[in-house]
Amino acid sequence: MASTMGRAGALMISAVFAVAFGLGGYFAGLQPLAQTLQTAWQVRSWQPVPARVLSAEVRQRSDSEGGTTYEVQARYRYQFSGASHDGARVGLEPPGHSDSDHDWHQQWHRRLQTAQAANQSITVRVNPRNPTQALIDPAVRWQLQIFRVPFALVFTGVGVAAAWVFVLVLLGRGNVFGMGPTTTEGRSAQPAQPKSSLHGTAAAAWFFTFFWCGIAFPMAAMVWSQKAAPGWAKGFISIFVMVGVVLLYVTVVQTRKVWQYRGSAFTARPRQPQAGAVVQTTLQLPARAVAQAPVQPQRYDSADAAKQPLRLQLAQYRVDESSSGSPERRVQVVDGATVLQPTSEGGVQLVAQFEVPPDAAAHGALRSRERVDWRVELLDAAGAVELSYPLPVQAAPPGPQGTAADDRFDRWVAAGVMREEPILIPEELGRDSAEDDGAMAHWPPGAVLQEGLDALQIRFSQHAWRWCAAVALVVMAAEWLINGRVGADGVVLPRSLGGVGLTVALLAFALHAATRHWTLWVQDDGIVSQRGSWLWSTLKTAPGDATKAMVHKLLFSVGGGGNSNEFRAIYARNSQGAMVRLTPGLPGAQAANAVGQVIAQAWSDRRGRFAAGGTRPLQRDGSRPAWGWVLMAGLLLALWWGPLVQPPTQGRPLGGATSAPTAAPVRVWAAVDTRLLDAQDAGDAAALEQALRDGANPNLVADNGSSMLMLASSRGQLAHVNLLLRAGAHPDLRQTQKDSERGDTALLRAFYGGHLAVALRLVQAGASLQARNRWDWGPVHMAAQSGCVPCLQWLGEQGQALDDPAPASRGETPAMLAAARGHIEVLTWLENAGVDLLRRDPHGQRAVDWARFGKQSDAERWLMEPQR
Numbered sequence: 056m057a058s059t060m061g062r063a064g065a066l067m068i069s070a071v072f073a074v075a076f077g078l079g080g081y082f083a084g085l086q087p088l089a090q091t092l093q094t095a096w097q098v099r100s101w102q103p104v105p106a107r108v109l110s111a112e113v114r115q116r117s118d119s120e121g122g123t124t125y126e127v128q129a130r131y132r133y134q135f136s137g138a139s140h141d142g143a144r145v146g147l148e149p150p151g152h153s154d155s156d157h158d159w160h161q162q163w164h165r166r167l168q169t170a171q172a173a174n175q176s177i178t179v180r181v182n183p184r185n186p187t188q189a190l191i192d193p194a195v196r197w198q199l200q201i202f203r204v205p206f207a208l209v210f211t212g213v214g215v216a217a218a219w220v221f222v223l224v225l226l227g228r229g230n231v232f233g234m235g236p237t238t239t240e241g242r243s244a245q246p247a248q249p250k251s252s253l254h255g256t257a258a259a260a261w262f263f264t265f266f267w268c269g270i271a272f273p274m275a276a277m278v279w280s281q282k283a284a285p286g287w288a289k290g291f292i293s294i295f296v297m298v299g300v301v302l303l304y305v306t307v308v309q310t311r312k313v314w315q316y317r318g319s320a321f322t323a324r325p326r327q328p329q330a331g332a333v334v335q336t337t338l339q340l341p342a343r344a345v346a347q348a349p350v351q352p353q354r355y356d357s358a359d360a361a362k363q364p365l366r367l368q369l370a371q372y373r374v375d376e377s378s379s380g381s382p383e384r385r386v387q388v389v390d391g392a393t394v395l396q397p398t399s400e401g402g403v404q405l406v407a408q409f410e411v412p413p414d415a416a417a418h419g420a421l422r423s424r425e426r427v428d429w430r431v432e433l434l435d436a437a438g439a440v441e442l443s444y445p446l447p448v449q450a451a452p453p454g455p456q457g458t459a460a461d462d463r464f465d466r467w468v469a470a471g472v473m474r475e476e477p478i479l480i481p482e483e484l485g486r487d488s489a490e491d492d493g494a495m496a497h498w499p500p501g502a503v504l505q506e507g508l509d510a511l512q513i514r515f516s517q518h519a520w521r522w523c524a525a526v527a528l529v530v531m532a533a534e535w536l537i538n539g540r541v542g543a544d545g546v547v548l549p550r551s552l553g554g555v556g557l558t559v560a561l562l563a564f565a566l567h568a569a570t571r572h573w574t575l576w577v578q579d580d581g582i583v584s585q586r587g588s589w590l591w592s593t594l595k596t597a598p599g600d601a602t603k604a605m606v607h608k609l610l611f612s613v614g615g616g617g618n619s620n621e622f623r624a625i626y627a628r629n630s631q632g633a634m635v636r637l638t639p640g641l642p643g644a645q646a647a648n649a650v651g652q653v654i655a656q657a658w659s660d661r662r663g664r665f666a667a668g669g670t671r672p673l674q675r676d677g678s679r680p681a682w683g684w685v686l687m688a689g690l691l692l693a694l695w696w697g698p699l700v701q702p703p704t705q706g707r708p709l710g711g712a713t714s715a716p717t718a719a720p721v722r723v724w725a726a727v728d729t730r731l732l733d734a735q736d737a738g739d740a741a742a743l744e745q746a747l748r749d750g751a752n753p754n755l756v757a758d759n760g761s762s763m764l765m766l767a768s769s770r771g772q773l774a775h776v777n778l779l780l781r782a783g784a785h786p787d788l789r790q791t792q793k794d795s796e797r798g799d800t801a802l803l804r805a806f807y808g809g810h811l812a813v814a815l816r817l818v819q820a821g822a823s824l825q826a827r828n829r830w831d832w833g834p835v836h837m838a839a840q841s842g843c844v845p846c847l848q849w850l851g852e853q854g855q856a857l858d859d860p861a862p863a864s865r866g867e868t869p870a871m872l873a874a875a876r877g878h879i880e881v882l883t884w885l886e887n888a889g890v891d892l893l894r895r896d897p898h899g900q901r902a903v904d905w906a907r908f909g910k911q912s913d914a915e916r917w918l919m920e921p922q923r
Contacts, residue, residue, distance in 0.1 A: 062224060065220070065224045066221060066224050066225060069217045069218070069220040069221035069224060070217075070221050072213065072214065072217035073214050073215075073217035073218040073221055074214075075214075076210045076211070076213040076214035076217060077210075077211065077214025077215065077217070077218065078214070079206065079210045079214075080206050080207060080208075080209070080210030080211030080212070080213070080214055081211065081214075083203065083206040083210065084203045084204070084205070084206025084207030084208070084210060084211065085206075085207045085211055087148070087152075087203055088200060088203045088204070088207050090149075091147045091148065091195065091196075091199075091200060092195070092200075094147045095147055095193065095195045097182075098147070098180050098182075098190065098193045099193075100183075101180035101181055101182050101183065101188075101189075101190075101193070102135075102180065102181050102183050103178050103179070103180055103181075103895070103899045104133050104134065104135055104178070104179060104180075104181050105133065105176040105177070105178060105179075106131040106132060106133035106142070106176060106177050106178070106179040106189075106191075107131060107132050107133070107174075107176055107177075108129065108130075108131050108167050108168075108170050108171040108177060109129075109130040109131055109132055109141070109171070110128075110129065110130045110171070111127070111128070111129045111130075111163075111164055111167035111168050111171060112127075112128050112129075112164065113125055113126070113127050113128070113160050113161065113164045114126045114127075114128055114153065116153055123155065124153040124154055124155050125153055125154070125155070125156070125160040125161075126151070126152065126153035126154075126160065127145050127159075127160040127161075127163045127164050127167075128143070128145075128150075129143060129145050129163075129167050129191070130142070130143055131143075131167075131177065131179060131189075131191070133179055133181065133189060135181050135183075135186040136186060138186065140181075140186055140187055140189065142179060142187075142189035142190070144188075144189065144190040144191070145163055145190065145191045145192060146159075146163075146190065146191070146192045146194075146196065147190065147192075147193065147194075147195065147196070154199060156196065156198065156199055159196060163191070163192065167191075173910075175907060175908060176904075176907070177191065178191075178898070178899035178900060178904065179191050180193050180899070192898075193899075194897065198277050201273045201276050201277050202273070202277060204269070204273040205269050205270045205273050205274070208265070208269040209265070209266050209269040209270055212262070212265055212266070212269070213266070216262065248320070248321075249321055249444050249445055250444075250445075251316065251319060251321070251442045251443065251444055252430075252442050252443045252444070253312065253313050253316055253442050256309055256313060257306070257309055257310040257313040257314075260302075260305065260306040260309045260310070261306055261310070263302070264299070264302040264303055264305075264306045267295075267298070267299050267302055268299040268302065268303065271292070271295035271296055271298070271299045272296065272299060274292055274295070275292045275293065275295065275296045278292045279292075289534070290530075290533065290534040293533050293534070294530075297533075312441075314343075315343050315344050316340065316341070316344050316441070316442055317341070318341040319338065319339060319340050319341065319344065319442070320338070320339045321336070321337070321338050321339075321431070321444040322336070322337045323335070323336045323337075323431070323446055324336075324337075326447070327447045327448070327449050328411050328446070328448055328449065329411070329448075329449045329450075329451060330411050330412065330413055330414065330415035330416075330448065330449065330450055330451035331410075331411060331412070331413040331415075331451055332410075332411055333408055333409070333410050333411070334369075334408070334409055334411060334446070335406065335407070335408050336367060336369075336406070336407050336408075336409065336431050336446070337404060337405070337406050338367060338404070338405045338431070338433060338444070339398065339402060339403075339404045339405075340365075340402050340403050340404075340405070340433075341400070341401075341402045342400060342401030342402045344402065344403075345364075345365065345402060345403045364395075364435070364436050365393075365395065365403070365405060365433060365434070365435060365436075365441075366393040366405070366407070366433075366434050367391070367393050367405050367407040367431055367432065367433060367434070368388055368389065368390055368391070368407075368409075368431075368432050368434060369388070369389040369391065369409040369411070369429065369430075369431055369432075369446065370385050370387065370388050370389070370429070370430050370431075370432055370443075371385070371386055371387040371388075371389075371415070371416075371427065371428070371429055371464070372384065372385050372386065372427075372428040372429075372430060373386050373422070373423075373425040373426070373427065373428070373464060374425060374426040374428050375424070375425050375426075376425075376426055377424065383428070386464040387412070387464065389409045389410065389411070389412065390409075391407045391408050391409040391410070392407060392408060393405055393406070393407040394406040394407070405433070407431075409431075411448055413451060414451075414463075415429070415448050415450065415451070416448075416450055416462075417448060417449055417450040418445065418446065418447045418448045418449075419447075420450065422462045422464070422465075423462050423464070423465040428445070429445065429446045429447070429448040430443040430444065430445055430446060431443060431444050431446050475606045475607075475608050475626075476606060476607055476608070476623075476644065477604070477605070477606050478605040478606060478607060478625065478647070478648055478651030478652065478655070479648050479651075479652070480602070480603070480605075480651065480652055480655045495649065495653075496649075497643075497645035497646050497648070497649040498646070498649050498650075499515075499641045499642055499646040499649070499650065500516070500642075501515065501516025501518065502514070502515050502516065502641075502650065503516075504653065509578060509579075510576040510577055510578040510579075510583075510661075511576070511577040511653075511657040511661070512574060512575070512576050513574070513575045513576075513577075513638075513650070513653070513654075514572070514573070514574050515573040515574070515575070515638060515639050517571045517572060517573060517639070520568040520569075520571040521568065521569060521571075523564075523568040524564075524565045524566075524567075524568035524569035527561050527564050527565040527568065528561075528565050530561060531558065531561040531562070531565070534557075534558075559687075559691065562687065562690070562691075563590060563687060566588070566589055566590060566683055566686070566687065567588040567589070567590045567591065567683075568588070569588075570588040570589040570590075570683065571586075571587075571588045572585075572586070572587065572588065573585070573586040573638070573639050574586075575637055575638060575654070577599075577654055577657035577658055577661065578661065579599075579661045579662065580599070581596055581597060581598045581599050582596065582597045582598075582599065582601065582602070582627065582637065582654065582658070583595075583596050584596070584597075584635070584636070584637045584638070586639070587681060588681065588683065589681050589682065589683030589686065590680065590681055590683040590684060590687070591678065591679075591680055591681055592678065592679055592680075592681050593677075593678040594675070594676055594677055594678075595629070595635040595636065595637065595676050596629060596630075596635075596675070596676055597627040597628065597629050597630075597635055597637065598629070598630055599658040599661075599662055601627040601628050601629070602627065602651075602654055602655040602658045602659075603655070604627070604628065605625055605626065605627045605637075605651050605654070605655070606625070606626050606627075607623040607624060607625050607626070607641075607644065607647035607648070607651065608623060608624060608626060609621055609622075609623055610622050610623055610624045610639075610640040611640060620642060620643070621642075621643055621644070622640030622641060622642055622643075623640065623641055623643065623644055623646075623647040624636050624637075624638050624639060624640055624641065624647070625637045625638045625641070625647055625650060625651050625654070629676065635676070637654075638650060725751075727746055727749045727750055727751045728746075728751050728752055728755050730742065730745075730746040730749070730751065731743060731746035731747065731751035731752070731755055731763065732755060732757060732763070734746055735763050735766055735767065735775065738770075738772065738775075740772075740774040740775055740778065743763075743775055743778055743779075744778050747778060747779070747782040751782075753779050753782035753783045753784040754783070754784055754785055754788060760790045761790055761804075762784070762788050762790070762801070763775075763779055763784065764776065764779045764780070764784045764785075764786065764788065764801040765788070765790060765799065765800070765801045765804050767779060767801075767813075768801040768802070768804040768805040768808070768810065768813050768814075768817065769804040769805070769807065769808050769810075770808065771805075771808055771810035771812075771813055772813075773810075773812055773813050773816060776801075776813055776816055776817065777816065780816070780817075780820045786800070786801060786802065786817050786820045786821050786822035787800050787801075787802075787821070787822055787823055787826065788800065788801065797828040797829050797830060797832070798828040798829040799828050800822065800823075800826045800828075801817055801822065802814055802817045802818065802822040802823070802824070802826055802834065803826055803828060803832070803833075803834065803837050804837075805817060806834045806837035806838040806841060806843065806846055806850075807837040807838075807840060807841055808841060809838070809841035809842065809843035809846060811843060811845050811846050811849060814834075814846065815849075824850075824853060824855065827863075829863060830861055830863050830864040831860075831861035831862055831863035831864060832861055832864070832872075833855070833859065834846075834850055834855060835847065835850050835855050835856065835857055835859060835869045836859075836861060836867075836869050836872055838850060838869075839869035839870065839872050839873040839876075839878070839881050839885075840869075840872045840873065840876050840878075842873070842876065842878040842880065842881055844880055844881060844884050847869075847881065847884060847885070847888075848884075851888060857869060857885060857888055857890050858870070858890050858891065858894065860896065865896055865897070865898060865900075866896040866897040866898070867896050867900075867905065868890075868894060868896070868902075869881075869885070869890075870882060870885050870890055870892055870894070870902045871896065871900070871901075871902045871905040872905070873885070873902075873914075874902040874903065874905045874906035874909070874911065874914050874915075874918065875905040875906060875908060875909035875911065876909065876911065877906065877909065877911035877913060877914045878914070879913060879914055879917050882902070882914065882917065882918070892918060901918075902918055903915055903918040903919060906918060
């Protein structure tokens with residue numbers, strides 16, 4: 056009955072997940088994603104035709120959870136094949152679709168309203184096979200598509216997995232949700248072939264990794280592609296991407312391990328051994344499992360563990376199923392002789408015998424609120440567990456009194472023992488007694504022992520802290536790279552208080568972790584332990600006689616189960632009787648005992664034998680900041696006061712291949728700078744020259760964000776330009792003080808004003824012809840708008856592209872800008888130079904459409920003349 060109820064519950068749960076996630080993934084992800092991409096592919100062959108806007112509005116919808124979606128609705132009329140049609144579709148999504156992309160809907164709403172108010176036509180794409188089908192914007196909204204990817208992948212994946220579980224449970228296959236075949240007593244029946252610990256781990260790892268990366272990667276692509284997204288958001292989402300990369304690596308490694316041991320077979324005789332009996336286990340491994348560790352027929356016992364390429368052991372675990380994740384701990388290991396026998400297929404067969412402890416609890420029983428788990432483990436040459444198989448040990452029959460023995464592996468009792476253990480020191484210490492007892496054989500790796508005149512010194516390695524420093528630097532470098540904080544001319548600090556605080560915290564932590572050290576001295580007047588870094592230092596002392604009562608305690612552990620490694624620290628009491636910590640975490644009790652014995656031996660050797668302790672000033676316990684904070688302050692001041700660059704704006708990098716300095720806002724000027732500004736405004740070259748001689752700043756920036764060189768270049772004041780350049784004015788200074796500014800340079804200003812002589816002088820001074828402003832307008836765009844044909848001729852001779860689009864704006868070409876300004880002479884020259892005046896921008900507009908938009912009727916008629 057219980058099995059039937061459990062199976063029905065499993066069927067219901069899996070069915071609900073399959074339907075809910077499957078339908079959600081299909082309708083919210085797969086279907087719209089496929090439909091949009093299919094429509095985008097189809098409209099490539101649709102024909103562009105002019106249309107007249109009849110109406111345009113934005114509908115706003117709010118749901119019960121406070122979310123808001125938008126839909127731009129439009130009606131337009133167009134002619135195709137002599138027939139008039141009305142359309143309502145704006146983008147690739149069908150009419151009636153709404154989403155949260157506010158900018159796209161508002162932009163198209165403004166454009167359509169502007170076209171309707173000015174009685175201007177727009178370009179729509181019409182299906183030539185079905186003229187009733189038309190749309191305005193054929194571009195794929197990739198951010199919306201990326202938003203649908205998690206629904207398409209993750210939700211659909213969960214739905215498919217749940218459906219597969221439903222089928223397995225329905226067919227009665229496997230042991231899903233613990234509802235496998237049961238015996239009449241209601242306990243799970245033992246399968247004919249036990250499953251290894253690797254069974255299903257690769258599938259579970261891939262499922263979790265797929266789930267994580269399916270959400271993290273698309274979300275990161277959305278955030279990274281938004282230029283207006285704050286830096287902290289880009290940095291925060293980068294953490295999830297890095298975790299996803301680590302998960303992918305771990306999953307690939309786990310999959311390889313599963314493949315390596317696939318086909319292994321395990322048997323035990325007897326199949327259910329009893330406590331106190333001997334069990335013989337056999338593990339047959341395929342050839343690929345032993346490819347990295349070739350073996351020869353040989354018998355290994357527990358004393359030859361260091362020589363064994365592979366061996367078996369019996370281990371007892373305690374699993375706390377009442378806690379999240381069911382943490383486990385290995386409480387007992389039973390060693391046995393292992394025989395390695397190569398097989399004819401190239402694999403190896405491991406045979407081992409184990410004597411089950413007489414007081415062994417039954418496999419699966421509850422002891423001290425923990426489940427007992429017996430496993431036969433395969434260990435490699437380093438002692439790491441490769442895989443394990445459950446062994447259904449049976450408890451011994453109760454004794455004559457019928458009372459159960461106390462559990463010697465009770466976790467509460469074990470925790471009390473692990474809290475504090477004394478250092479095992481011989482009662483009578485001799486000079487070499489610590490070494491004779493094997494202390495140095497268990498000396499912790501990375502700990503350097505050095506004997507000096509004044510003290511015995513032990514320096515402990517801090518490799519984990521070095522890795523933490525590297526991680527902090529990588530995180531900070533990723534944040535700086537994503538937000539463009541580093542340039543050829545300097546560094547841009549975050550503007551927000553939180554961003555500055557995060558940068559300072561990462562720098563301080565990286566400096567602390569990179570310079571972290573821990574040193575212990577055994578002197579003739581006592582023990583001194585110092586830990587710290589360039590930022591902080593902590594000193595602890597203890598009298599020499601405290602070595603007689605030193606203890607070690609568990610500090611932390613790494614890993615779990617059979618791979619759990621304990622790190623223990625040594626403690627002693629100071630002169631006030633308080634317990635102080637002398638060492639960092641040492642790998643295991645043997646290493647802690649080894650270090651403790653050396654400390655005690657050193658104190659025994661030095662006690663009362665040196666006079667330096669009588670004259671040395673007493674050291675006091677305490678913590679204090681170190682000199683590294685001065686270095687931190689100097690570094691921050693250097694970044695703050697050093698040359699700064701502005702973070703990159705939209706479009707490609709400003710200035711082409713080289714970075715140009717940015718015009719920094721200057722609001723308060725000296726008197727001489729005021730004279731320079733007045734002279735430039737008045738066009739007085741003599742006064743401007745005198746102000747520069749008196750020390751005025753040649754790179755002075757006015758309130759409007761323009762430098763003196765920009766103002767002189769835009770007005771064609773060649774004399775002013777010469778004076779400013781000779782005084783040190785930077786020719787590539789950029790106008791980016793305000794968001795409303797285009798980010799022009801003096802050269803772009805000169806071409807925009809049609810001043811070729813000034814432009815030539817600036818180029819001679821080093822101004823870059825690759826300069827682009829925020830709209831991706833270059834020198835050719837500026838010259839085309841000014842109507843300066845000689846400028847275009849000179850630029851063409853320099854190899855400048857005459858038909859270069861501006862992707863950061865609307866993709867317009869110089870010819871389109873000239874048409875919008877009505878410069879027929881420029882259009883004539885461009886056409887003679889081979890420029891295609893019928894080229895369309897990404898929105899389907901040609902030069903004639905730009906002339907119509909600019910209300911340049913003469914240019915529009917000229918472009919429409921058929922004889923051209």
